[in-house]
Amino acid sequence: MSYNQDNIRNFCIIAHIDHGKSTLADRILELTSTVAKRDMEEQLLDNMDIERERGITIKARAVRLNYTATDGKDYVFNLIDTPGHVDFNYEVSRSLVACEGAILIVDASQGIEAQTLANTYLAIENDLEVMPVINKIDLPSADPERVADEVENIIGIPAMDSPRISAKMGTNIAEVLERVVTDIPAPHGDIDAPLKALIFDCFYDSYKGVIIYVRVIDGEIRIGQKIRLMATGAEFDVVETGYMGATDLVNAGVLKAGEVGYITASIKSIGDTKVGDTVTDAENPCDNALPGYREVNPMVFSGVYPADGAKYGDLRDALDKLQLNDASLSFQPETSVALGFGFRCGFLGLLHMEIIQERLEREYNLDLITTAPSVIYKVKLTNGETVFIDNPTNYPDPAVIASAEEPMVKASILAPTDFTGNIMELCQERRGIFKDMKYLDASRVELHYELPLNEIVYDFFDALKSRTKGYASFDYEMMGYVPSKLVKLDILLNGDVVDALSFIVHADNAYKRARRIAEKLKDNIPRQLFEIPIQAAVGGKVIARETVKAMRKDVLAKCYGGDITRKKKLLEKQKEGKKRMRQLGTVEVPQEAFMAVLKLDE
């Protein structure tokens, strides 16, 4: 198809989790015949296993579609699928810069959710044309008119004539495509200007090196061209350039102003490419780089260690590669007496943390031990200095602490009214401060709480789900630091502090938490040759104790008619099993024990 910028539409889809974003993307792919029927599978753009299993989008993904509109013209659509969860906000803001417009999907029965609102504002800030679509009109509880009203009132964009669709049933999808043509502006780059392209994502391919996803603003990219990455100054020769087909990359040889596509340039060193950087022509560079992205600040920290100490290098490589397409991940080497060499990783939130761990284990085949997540505490010392602590191990001695502050979040919880009591009870337990409560209709309630971030980083979401039979949705935003009575809880095994198990807790919860953790550890540490005392202590004072009794029986009694090999194999298996344990002093602690203390609400 011949290049004509007027016929290009770059857009993304914004939606709350479960409002049907990936389903609409699937329908659009089908309708534009981008994917042959036989290759079609659900959630096609969510090609990570984790995404399919959890039914969520983690990574933004781009795909090019060809569409012949009713005006008889052929259009090129670049659809960028984006995650809906608050933790991946950053991914959303990255993809928005590559687009001129956004389809806003709103569930016809549930209406606008907090997260949708946040992402919509992001789109408006980025000067995107927002095009509302009301989905799930097939549901008996659908009320498209009320929802359209809500969109107009709350967001302030016209929605009365917005498409009413059912992505699931395939109703009115064509109308959405027509509206993309008419409502979303075409890009207006200068094809004759020096090359200026924004890197909005990249990932590592073992054959091609780093693959960069770009949105070309001005000029063009061709194979053989020498390009410069402006932030790092690194220069490369373009090996391949083209666009993203539904299932693979299509090497078109050229990419022009207004287009979205990819570049490979035999880039082996991961450090050279930075998402948000500007690509330009090395011989004829543009004047200024694009503004790039705002750096994001991780909110949740946890120590990540290889289960097998020898895999430290592999873990570092894996983190490097993951960071390439998830710049929000931060990590620094750290050492733990208990766990050896590892990294303190910063995450945007809990889901982000879980996803990163899972990707490290699955995509890089690593066995990991992760420590309890921590937030950043602000501690004023008696000498007037203020320190920020992201690792409980480094928490100062109580004697030198003048005051301590912890981060708070504004949380909104949406659930059927039946569960109001349960939710309030949970928030109460987690030191929540009730703000207000709104009945959205007869059956749904929205609760607002201020909660300490440290109370939600452990298992709040799991606890909330189990107490609302999975019906509650939960969102939060940071609101700042407040003074708090914090103490550091140390765990001792056989009399020795295990640094990797220390954590910070509010003084009022210390006893309860200490008892629970001691019990959990007792259940998760297998009996060993010697009795193991488990103690939880605050400032040297033991406040909870459990004991793992000594192992009594572990013996192969029979001699199996001279079958020594069988015995030896059993012994080797046992030795292998011991390798999966962490030796802490004289105590062997299985990986599961570190994980179990993270899940106390069971």
Next chain:
Amino acid sequence: MIPKGLYIHVPFCVRKCPYCDFYSETDLTLTQPYTEAVIRNINQRNCYADTVYFGGGTPSLLTAKQIENILSAVKIADGAEITMECNPNTVTEKYLRDILSAGVNRISFGIQSLDDGELKMLGRIHDSQTAVNAVQLAYEAGFRNISADLMLCTANQTMYSLGNTLEKLVKLPLTHVSAYMLKIEPDTPYGRNDSILPLLPDEDETADMYLFAVKKLAENGFEQYEISNFAKDGFESRHNLKYWRCEEYYGIGPSAHSFIDGVRRACPKNLQQFISQETQTELVTEENGGDYEEQTMLSLRLTKEGLDLDKISGGDEISNRAKPLINAGLMKRDGSRLMLTAEGCLVSNEIICRLIV
């Protein structure tokens, strides 16, 4: 030429016990072709043995004549120990006299328990009186080296019932006792059926029963010399000692294991194949038999002689690792020798893992 051990696996049983995972078949018409195959294999190897052990299965399902024919194929060293495992139910005085004259000089009875309730739970075909009678009968037939197998920690066993069994047992004319803690094997009816599990003593009870048995047997002259074996002075099983001392033995019959020239081999668990083959198949299970790990693992089973740290590479390291174990009463030291205490025997797997690393 130095004589070796000879293990002959007799894979026949009247019926299978639900806890047992030793190889056996119930078609007794095959005993004769089986006997011929055993003799064929013995002749091919020109076996020279100072210990012979008929294990099973149920070796006493062979006729005395078949036993005699097998033994006459073996070149037997002077003073050899020739053991036969017998089911208390399958022996008569005549049979016992006949196998004695065929050369068998040690009988090992699968008594398991002298509590009829426990025997039923174990699916044994004999009762306690039959067991007592069988031992008496063997003694009367002229056997002066009789061993009894005992099972500890079986379904419904209590400290009280175990005490009764031991009480009765030590009054019999026995020279040797093997006391095994029941282990649920996955490929047995017990292993496939969870309903047995609640009837078994728990870890602490099991350990206490074992220690009780060790003590009770010692009080009656049966000194522990291996994790599960107890003997009156001079009546240790010489054949089984070969296993633990990494000495050589032939293995004839389906599922039998051998250890010759540093290589461990096993004959497949297939009676038909064994009978039809001119020479039994032997698959290598270990090229480096008798290595450091095996020596450590096996010699530590011997609670009297133990592991000689002067005679093994890395003895110093093992000695250091053993120190906290000695302090905890799980091991003891006698000159250069290191051995398990009865408490240590109970957790020997874990201890061996720690010592070898």
